[in-house]
Amino acid sequence: MITINLAEIPFDGMRLVGKTDRDIFDLPETERDARPAGPVHYDLHISEAGSGLMLAMGSLRVTFTLRCVACLEEFPHTIEWDDYAAEFDLPASGVLDLTERIREDLLLELPDYPHCDRDSDDPDRVCPAAGKFDGSAAAAGDGPSVWEALDRLPKPRE
C-alpha cells in the first residue's frame, strides 16, 4: 500500500520514497500474461494543490513479466516513469491512499499486445517467432519497389 497521513505533510509538501511490500496489482488468473516481477518503487513529492486536491509528482518503477503474443515466451518489461504526476482528492479519512490510482496508471502503461523483441528489457532480444510470418512482411516490402520499377519504365510517346 502506498499511503500517507495528511497530518504528516508539511506546508511545502513532502517526499514519499519506498517500495510496495506486496503485489498491489492482484491480477486475476485469466490475465497471467502480465504479472508483476517485483515491487513498485516510488519516489514522489506530495503536496497540496489547492481546491481540495493533492498532487503527487515523481517517478515510478516496476518490472513485469509479460508473455509475447508471437512466440508465447515470457520476458521482463520494466516501466520507468520519471515524470509521473497525478491529482488526488483530499481524503475525508485524513489518509491519502495512492495505491489504486498508481496501480491503474501502471497497468495502462503495459503494451496491449506484448512483443518480446520490441518490449523486452533486453534490447538485443530477437523473437524466436520472427520470420514465421514473413509472407505478409515481404509482400508489403515489395510494394514500393514495384511502383518504383513502373516509374522507371519509359513513358509511352504520344
Ligand SMILES: [Zn+2]
Ligand atoms: Zn516473442
